[in-house]
Amino acid sequence: MGGTPELKLYNTLTREKSVFKPIDAENVRMYVCGPTVYDFAHIGNARPVIVFDVLFRLLRHVYGESHVTYARNITDVDDKINARALRDYPGLPLNAAIRAVTEKTEKQFLDDATALGSLEPTVQPRATDNINQMIEIIERLIARGHAYQASGEVLFDTKSMADYGQLSKRNLDEQQAGARIAVDAHKRSPGDFVLWKLSDENEPGWESPWGRGRPGWHIECSAMSGRYLGDVFDIHGGGLDLIFPHHENEIAQSRCAHGTDVMANVWMHNGFLQVEGRKMSKSEGNFVTIYELLHTEKFASRQWPGEVLRLAMLMTHYREPIDFSVKRLEEAERLLAKWPAVEPGDAKPDETVLNALADDLNTVAAVQALHALAQSGDPSVFAASAALLGLLPKKTEIDEAVAKEIDAWVEARLELLKAKNFAEADKIRDTLAAEGIQLKDGKDLATGERVTTWEVKR
Numbered sequence: 001m002g003g004t005p006e007l008k009l010y011n012t013l014t015r016e017k018s019v020f021k022p023i024d025a026e027n028v029r030m031y032v033c034g035p036t037v038y039d040f041a042h043i044g045n046a047r048p049v050i051v052f053d054v055l056f057r058l059l060r061h062v063y064g065e066s067h068v069t070y071a072r073n074i075t076d077v078d079d080k081i082n083a084r085a086l087r088d089y090p091g092l093p094l095n096a097a098i099r100a101v102t103e104k105t106e107k108q109f110l111d112d113a114t115a116l117g118s119l120e121p122t123v124q125p126r127a128t129d130n131i132n133q134m135i136e137i138i139e140r141l142i143a144r145g146h147a148y149q150a151s152g153e154v155l156f157d158t159k160s161m162a163d164y165g166q167l168s169k170r171n172l173d174e175q176q177a178g179a180r181i182a183v184d185a186h187k188r189s190p191g192d193f194v195l196w197k198l199s200d201e202n203e204p205g206w207e208s209p210w211g212r213g214r215p216g217w218h219i220e221c222s223a224m225s226g227r228y229l230g231d232v233f234d235i236h237g238g239g240l241d242l243i244f245p246h247h248e249n250e251i252a253q254s255r256c257a258h259g260t261d262v263m264a265n266v267w268m269h270n271g272f273l274q275v276e277g278r279k280m281s282k283s284e285g286n287f288v289t290i291y292e293l294l295h296t297e298k299f300a301s302r303q304w305p306g307e308v309l310r311l312a313m314l315m316t317h318y319r320e321p322i323d324f325s326v327k328r329l330e331e332a333e334r335l336l337a338k339w340p341a342v343e344p345g346d347a348k349p350d351e352t353v354l355n356a357l358a359d360d361l362n363t364v365a366a367v368q369a370l371h372a373l374a375q376s377g378d379p380s381v382f383a384a385s386a387a388l389l390g391l392l393p394k395k396t397e398i399d400e401a402v403a404k405e406i407d408a409w410v411e412a413r414l415e416l417l418k419a420k421n422f423a424e425a426d427k428i429r430d431t432l433a434a435e436g437i438q439l440k441d442g443k444d445l446a447t448g449e450r451v452t453t454w455e456v457k458r
């Protein structure tokens with residue numbers, strides 16, 4: 001670890017930034033909640049993929065590549081998956097239809113993650129391969145008095161855990177007093193959640209001591225993290241929206257089943273994502289998938305390289321909310337165009353970049369330092385530093401002065417287009433094309449204004 005700064009991470013459990021001390025420096029263990037595979041992943045789903053990939057890269061740098069275990073699950077059992085299977089494959093038997101949906105979606109997710117420059121996690125367990133582990137934990141919870149059977153379900157008894165709610169700082173009694181919705185009659189307390197529920201013949205199911213059924217959502221992460229990382233491990237990550245109830249309930253299950261004080265020592269959560277200043281939703285018309293950004297012209301009438309999406313994401317600190325916009329993407333693209341494309345070789349990453357990342361993944365400062373290095377640093381040190389962020393600029397022969405000049409021509413052409421002087425505008429486009437510079441016209445989703453970007457074609 002010589003020469004590497006202390007790693008500091010913000011812990012949602014303590015609401016503090018503190019020095020990270022692994023349980024075992026020979027095997028640093030991290031779990032991140034993965035996708036439910038029934039549909040294309042949207043750009044909000046890309047954020048944890050990228051953020052925790054940067055952390056994975058940093059941990060590998062600090063502790064050694066073979067000393068970090070990163071597990072990210074695939075949720076392939078869920079009522080949304082059943083519904084999608086019935087809709088898309090009505091002719092197939094249910095199990096085959098479900099497999100068709102989950103295999104296709106999982107492959108798409110992994111393709112997206114790779115295009116975004118992310119390394120494959122060490123293990124990517126599927127929920128349906130871990131049903132026995134889930135049944136074991138549920139049996140242990142029942143035996144220890146933390147779970148009960150009622151109306152075809154096995155439920156976790158939240159009242160049985162004295163300090164339930166530590167992560168989200170929620171108080172069960174307050175919740176009950178404030179609850180306006182009638183409590184399901186079969187639950188002992190309104191916060192009690194499903195560990196197992198019986199399936200009918202139209203639902204997927206597995207044999208269990210409680211009859212043929214399927215697991216609740218939360219139990220799978222307790223089972224898979226326990227199997228691959230142990231009863232207590234170092235870091236658990238995910239989006240802010242998972243703190244409650246998902247992560248709270250993971251903690252309840254794992255701690256009560258294993259009799260431990262914590263499930264993971266550090267809990268990390270990335271912030272929300274908006275698109276063009278508004279919450280992303282299908283009804284707002286600003287819902288966009290990673291696939292659409294990469295491969296279609298849905299967003300601002302053009303395709304966006306994975307590296308641009310990645311850098312745009314890292315230009316905001318992971319705990320801050322992010323506004324995903326055309327402007328932001330263009331800014332990232334301009335930066336990347338000015339960065340040299342070189343192989344890192346044996347070079348070590350720059351200290352300023354490393355220090356920034358070691359300070360609770362301050363990717364904003366790291367990107368700034370990287371940009372300074374690109375201007376005046378050793379190119380191979382730049383490349384080694386960029387690789388820590390998963391950014392490996394592709395070769396372009398454009399230097400900054402030329403890039404500025406091209407920007408100016410693009411601006412001039414936009415003015416001409418506004419003035420409807422199409423002949424002159426086309427001349428600029430053709431002149432640039434002759435130099436191997438291709439313009440792409442698009443539209444700013446927020447303002448409706450025309451925007452133009454350029455790239456070098458070889």
Ligand SMILES: [Zn+2]
Pocket residue numbers: 032033034221246250
């Ligand atoms: Zn989870």
